[in-house]
Amino acid sequence: MKKLLMIQARIVLNAKAMLMALFKKARLTKALIAFAAVAGLFLFSSESFAGTGSTEFNAVYTLLTNWMQGSLGKLIAAAFIVVGLIAGVLRNSLMGFAVGVAAGLGLFTAPGIINAVVTATW
Incomplete structure (x- = not known):
């Protein structure tokens, strides 16, 4: 009787595992179809309309740029670097300095990157 119960439990567990695998495959298949x-x-x-809109916000964008x-x-970039340097010294790591340099560079080069991405043509 014990063996029979153990065999039944094992069959149920195997069936459950097989169903879970099928559901995972079905979800993956649905996700792949949606992505495709x-x-x-x-x-x-057919066309890209990036950067061809109206000019209401040009003054604000120019000011921020x-x-x-x-x-x-x-x-601000220098402040990022100084704060990163201080954080790096306090933590005995150069990562704070590297993050400060990256933040300063990102702040300074972001307008050029945004212009290049938004005004891209095919």
Whole structure:
């Protein structure tokens, strides 16, 4: 009787494991189909309208860009580097300094990157 119960329990566990594997495969298949559909929409789009909108926010964007690439941006980038250097010294690691340099570089070069991405043409 014990052996029979153990065999039944093992069969139930194996069936449960097989069903779980099938459900995982089904979810993966659905996710792959959804990804392929979205990728197909992007691949077969005919035109790109990035950067061809109206000009309501040009003044604000120009102001922020001038701040980030002007003396204010240089001051903030230098502050990032100094704070990162202090954090690196306190933690006995150069990672704080590296993060500070990366943040300063990112702040200073972000407007150029944004312009390159948004005004891209095919």
